[in-house]
Amino acid sequence: MLKDRIHDELLSPENLRNPYPYYAMLREEAPVYWNEKFDTWVITSYQAVVWSLRHPEYFSSEVFLRDDKPPSPPISEEDFSKYKFNLDYMNNWFIRRDRPDHLRMRRAVHPVFNPKYIDNRFRAMVQGIIQDLLKDFDPQSGDMDVLRDFANAMPVLVIANWLGMPAEDREFLRTLSRQLLSLDQESPDRHTRVHEAITTLNDYVNPLVEERVSEPSDDLLSVLAIGEREGELSREEVLGNTLLLLIAGHQTTINLVGNGTMALMKNPEQWNMLKEDDSLLVRATEELLRYDSPVKRAPRIALEDIELGGEKIREGEKVMTIINSANRDPMAFENPEDLDITRYPNPHVAFGGGIHHCLGANLARLEGQEAFRALTRKFPPFKFASDPNQLEYHNLLNIRGVVSLPAEW
Template sequence: MSYDPTAPGTTTAADTASADVTTAEELPTLPTDRRTGCPFDPPAELTALADKPLRRMRYADGHIGWLATGHAAARTVLSDPRFSSRYELQHLPMPMAGLEEMTAIPPAPVGDFLGLDAPEHTRFRRLLTGKFTVRRMRQLGERVEKFTADCLDAMEQAGPTVDLVEAFAQPVPALMICELLGVPYADRDRFQRHVATVFDQSTDAEARGEAFTAVHQFIGELVAAKRAEPTDDLLSDLTSADLTEEELIGVGGVLLAAGLDTTANMLGLGTFALLSNPDQLDALRDAPSLAEQTVEELLRYLSVADPIPRAALEDVEIEGQLVKAGETVTVSVQAANRDPHKFPDPNRFDIHRKATGHVAFGHGAHQCLGQQLARIEMAVAFPALFARFPTLRLAVPPQEVPLRDRANIYGVISLPVTWDKE
């Protein structure tokens, strides 16, 4: 499983030098309060920084670093090799529950290529890029349609009032991860239960830790089985690559973490956004061919994966500001995707918009490997959901929908919905 990079870091010489210059200044922290009246908008303080694409901010451990809110600045930081993805060089952008006692971020666990730089990162990336082939994505697309239909069948039987997260948003990507990794059908229910517990923000830390261990052990058993008897799946393909057992298990955990929680929250929050914008939902219903364009706009508009920290390896000038070696720059994906210099009228949700160039999947060498699969899942799932339940609506007032306000993957904790039975 991958390690969460948003944890407190250590104080470096660069911190001290920076602090000497800025101790008299009242520096802001990363704003996280989304209560602006709209559950889909970033904190008002972020979108107010359109004319300050890169500014100073104070980190959770006292480090004085930077906040990138401009689209161009975000792409620069995410693509410039002078900014490191190594966890141990970074600082916590905001406090994280359960990590208060941590004084430094440990290096990436074996196989977690998200916390590596070139050439180590490149080694893993090249191996994996070749596995996300057009043929495999097409095959998985056919499976998405089946899994989506199966979940909708079960949802219809359970309804007409259900929690969409539990009935639809989580199962669809979970089943696709099982398909991608080649989890045997007999083991999928057990695997999905453990995975759901790991990502359940309402579950206590001890239970989530136990589920984390169970998933890690399960992936280890799966790797051993694939080595002994390969099947037609990504994990089997990787057993023939130059990877150790520990690296294979780590890669499996990264693919699981990266491919499940983000897509599940996009499906849940995306449904909430469409139900809250009936004109846009009607446009999608009238023209299902707009599904892919709708997905891109939802990715831009919601930006569930945020923020992304990077550490400067040397002095770098961005937007007229000098970022010194050792300083952490946090990219706000939410703000970058609402930058009016890139997206006119950015706070308007419009499925007719050409949202090309958003950074919802990151940018540069670490851009999401599974982005095409995530797009396929959403492009199939949203039209199918609203075609099956044309009267789908919230079962509670919008203000009562519980939100994952303090998680680094934003979304809804649950989404009670209902529909008219024929």
């Protein structure tokens, strides 16, 4: 029976380390599969994932608003009020809303996320930040922890700068935004940790918003504050989406750089190919996004009964589209298990799809391109400083990435 071969442990140690054999089994035997532990349908084939993301009339992003079932995995009874507070708070995120609210909130910030604006404002800044982070490393021989010494620092410096937050507060912001990701863990106290992070960050951000409402500046927080002043956004929506942009603006990019560097370490010939020809930079970054995507899933909830992949999904049932699996589907990609930085076309779904295609995709691409350009140009291929099979991965449903990545050259 299928149940004897496919288990529900999305966060098992082997699936955290290497989920791709598990996803391949699901694609082959049950591309639309009911996971009892997490009370959700798991969708793994490229075709079904793309279809689900592009049909919000069937699969809503308002999971927190529409799901009235108890939290899964279970939480302690004393945490239930914090659980409700957290869900109400995250219902202000535009990524958790359908039209028209999604469009209204996204429209308030969309103009400053276009490719030309992003490139003009950030290319030189990102290059300068990267140069400063790498300046003390000997290009001939040495060692670094790619996460601790580089990937963790670079994206938070960029997004916090854009939001207009003081430089001395950026480590504080990174720590709290990391704590917000506790929601994706299985621990029964996860909602206490998230509640603490939300309230602390709100207390920090609210006075900054108050300043920008009366005196806007040239930063992203001012764009949100102007949206409030013009009646497009409520204060709760400004606060919620500031925290969303802070998290999404650096946590995923950290893991793009970490996962991408690790993939190049495992394929030194590709590292050298990029070192010798940085005209491959755009294709290489897209391939690294596909090969080991930093975002694992996009959650949805069914708005009506619908048949998908031979299964009957009923109204009100949750759905988890697995981005990493779709990006390794052999029905969509030739030799999907191989890293090929010359791959073109590359229709990966690392940034989701449909109306919820990632707003920050242009900035993430730019940061990834400049990070991979700098590492491959300055250094020979990194080698693992410890057994790569013993690397610790974050125990999260949503984000894929290692805790640290010791390297030497």
